[in-house]
Amino acid sequence: MSRNKVIFDVLANSSQYKAQMKGIEKTTNETSRSVKAAFAVSSAAIGGTLAAYAKYQTQLIKVGKTADISGKELSAFGKDVVALSAKIPLSTNELLELAASAAQLGVKGKDNILKFTETVAKLGTATNITGEEGAQAIARLLNVTGEGVGTVDRFAAIITRLGNNVAASESEILSMASRVGKATAQFDLGTTAVLGISAALKEVGVEAELGGSSIGRTFLEIQNAVFEGGEAMETFSNITGKSGEEIKKIFKEDATQAFKIFIEALGKLPAEQVSSSMASMGLEGTRLREVIGTLAKRSELLGKNLALASDEAKKQTALNKEFQTAVVSLENSFKFMRQEIVNLAASMGKDLAPAAKELMDDITGIIRGIRTFNEVTGGAVTTSLVMAAKVAALSIAV
Secondary structure (H helix, E strand, C coil), X not given: CCHHHHHHHHHHHHHHHHHHXXXXXXXXXXXXXXXXXXXXXXXXXXXXXXXHHHHHHHHHHHHHHXXXXXXXXXXXXXXXXXXXXXXXXXXXXXXXXXXXXXXXXXXXXXXXXXXXXHHHHHHHHHCCXXXXXXXXHHHHHHHHCCCCHHHHHHHHHHHHHHHHHCCCCHHHHHHHHHHXXXXXXXXXXXXXXXXXXXXXXXXXXXXXXXXXXXXXXXXXXXXXXXXXXXXHHHHHHHHHCCCHHHHHHHHHHCHHHHHHHHHXXXXXXXXXXXXXXXXXXXXXXXXXXXXXXXHHHCHHHXXXXXXXXXXXXXXXXXXXXXXXXXXXXXXXXXXXXXXXXXXXXXXXXXXHHHHHHHHHHHHHHHXXXXXXXXXXXCCHHHHHHXXXXXXXXXXXXX
């Protein structure tokens, strides 16, 4: 073998070796990048699951504190809300916020809170009554009328039916009903009548604040006429064609019916007699005459809306029908998918939470120990860090 051939073979082997090493280096670098990427993705996923569970846990604890629910009962309530989020396109945390609001407003018991939450959530999907503000308005009105939140499903069905059949939105009717309900609380009208009257007022363009005070004043003057008699009762009797005893009986049995008879009677009078008839019953004032006079002119709307409200109070189907129509939209399908992802993340986060909490507690303890040592030694840790920084800076400079 010649010397040149030996040299050539060595060089060839050397080049091959270098190529192989470069290949190994490339593979190693690619593997390293893949491992780093996988670690980053895994870390982000774990962090996401823990964050999802932490938010869920915080909201659930808030409900527990407000509703005085704890332990297994609170855990079971949380599972019920998660299950509810699979039927209603609101996030679990949004549903828990509604539940906390219900508890703050006096709704008692796990089942009642869940029922209230589900009903208000359905309303938020099917109508323009949404969120905690809507929940608060509904709960307060139910409490003012003395019916309590146990009747929230009937209330929701009635207001949905009215919203579908009158020239007013559900939120407008609710705003008016809040005023009317408060102004007529002493007459025990009930939410069915309050909602019917409120829908009629919105249809004729009356503003909520003025409508509430006007209706309250009218009921009061009708009551005065019934129990005090005199000119007011005489006028009431003359314009309705009913005797004082008939009117008194009707008012005692159903104050709303007495109000309806009065409004319908006013609507049949010549325009020039409306103001004088109202005045003789103590119903004076420009704004009051405008509201009651306008409602009297369209008294058929009052009768129609009271009948709609009464019919739906028996059927109680309007909300579920409207909800089923609204829930099938593409947007809501996306919400359901997104919520399932969040629920899955929270479920996984629950499994990881104990270990994560233990790790964080350990790290917190170490950091606290270092801080204490630094304080006791007069800043020894700080001095060490400064020295290390200086050494690093000199190394870079060299």
